[in-house]
Amino acid sequence: MKTVLITGASGGFGYEFAKQLEQDGYALLLHGRDAVRLQLTLDALQYPERHSIVLADLSSRKATEDLIASLSNQENLYGLVNNAGFGVWGAFADKEGVAQADVIRVDLLAPVMLAHALLPRLKKQHGFMINVSSLAAETPLPYLATYAAVKAGMTFWSEAVRMENEQDLRVVTLAPGPSPTGFRDVSGAPKGKGSLFSTPALKVVEAGLQTLRMGGGYCVPGIRHRLLWLIQCCTPRVLALTMMAKYLKK
Numbered sequence: 518m519k520t521v522l523i524t525g526a527s528g529g530f531g532y533e534f535a536k537q538l539e540q541d542g543y544a545l546l547l548h549g550r551d552a553v554r555l556q557l558t559l560d561a562l563q564y565p566e567r568h569s570i571v572l573a574d575l576s577s578r579k580a581t582e583d584l585i586a587s588l589s590n591q592e593n594l595y596g597l598v599n600n601a602g603f604g605v606w607g608a609f610a611d612k613e614g615v616a617q618a619d620v621i622r623v624d625l626l627a628p629v630m631l632a633h634a635l636l637p638r639l640k641k642q643h644g645f646m647i648n649v650s651s652l653a654a655e656t657p658l659p660y661l662a663t664y665a666a667v668k669a670g671m672t673f674w675s676e677a678v679r680m681e682n683e684q685d686l687r688v689v690t691l692a693p694g695p696s697p698t699g700f701r702d703v704s705g706a707p708k709g710k711g712s713l714f715s716t717p718a719l720k721v722v723e724a725g726l727q728t729l730r731m732g733g734g735y736c737v738p739g740i741r742h743r744l745l746w747l748i749q750c751c752t753p754r755v756l757a758l759t760m761m762a763k764y765l766k767k
């Protein structure tokens with residue numbers, strides 16, 4: 518069976534990817550840190566016996582390397598969903614440096630390391646890679662400064678890798694706006710911010726997989742997120758910065 522590794526499969530988008538990719542007939546490697554929550558994902562699937570759980574804290578380079586080494590016998594690896602990630606909400610200077618560096622490690626360094634190690638096998642299989650970026654990549658965001666910068670890096674990297682490999686690998690750069698997952702609680706987001714544009718995780722993942730079926734590309738999922746994207750594209754940066762600084766301040 519064709520196998521797909523989903524990072525961050527213990528909740529949110531990762532959980533939805535697991536459900537929808539299982540329906541497409543894949544065997545899944547469900548990655549996360551929290552074994553109990555990953556087991557809940559596994560229990561929600563129709564054929565749990567087809568899938569397995571892999572644990573790794575992606576903020577640790579050693580743990581990421583160990584995860585890569587543990588995948589060396591996965592000859593049928595067909596897909597990689599770089600989904601695990603989190604943000605740190607608040608003024609840059611007030612937030613812990615370690616947490617900000619971990620955002621870089623989990624949201625960008627680990628996907629780059631995983632992709633570099635797995636790409637030869639994914640290309641051999643004419644498989645796919647989905648990189649979960651964000652609309653945060655489109656505008657510098659005061660009070661989410663590191664996260665927005667890292668997601669900008671993710672979008673640029675993913676789009677460039679997509680073009681380099683378009684002959685033998687389908688790549689989706691998925692750029693959602695706000696969605697009601699664990700992300701907001703983990704990042705410490707104030708209640709209500711961005712809820713006007715909120716789109717369910719199910720719809721976000723459906724749109725990403727639809728883009729995959731069409732051969733890959735940059736995907737802003739759903740009408741609300743596209744509206745937000747349009748506003749971002751039409752607003753001069755200096756104005757966007759001022760507006761976002763006011764809006765995102767707790």
Ligand SMILES: NC(=O)c1ccc[n+]([C@@H]2O[C@H](COP(=O)([O-])OP(=O)(O)OC[C@H]3O[C@@H](n4cnc5c(N)ncnc54)[C@H](OP(=O)(O)O)[C@@H]3O)[C@@H](O)[C@H]2O)c1
Pocket residue numbers: 524525526527528529530531549550551552554573574575576600601602603604623624649650651652692693694695696697698699700701703
């Ligand atoms: N929800 C939104 O509004 C939104 C919008 C745009 C983009 N995104 C992006 O969507 C992706 C998925 O987030 P989500 O919204 O589904 O949030 P979520 O429900 O909080 O899920 C995040 C996942 O990432 C994993 N993760 C976090 N830190 C990790 C670490 N150090 N090592 C390994 N795994 C780690 C978590 O695993 P454990 O629970 O096991 O730690 C969890 O499975 C992220 O890349 C996020 O930046 C989210």
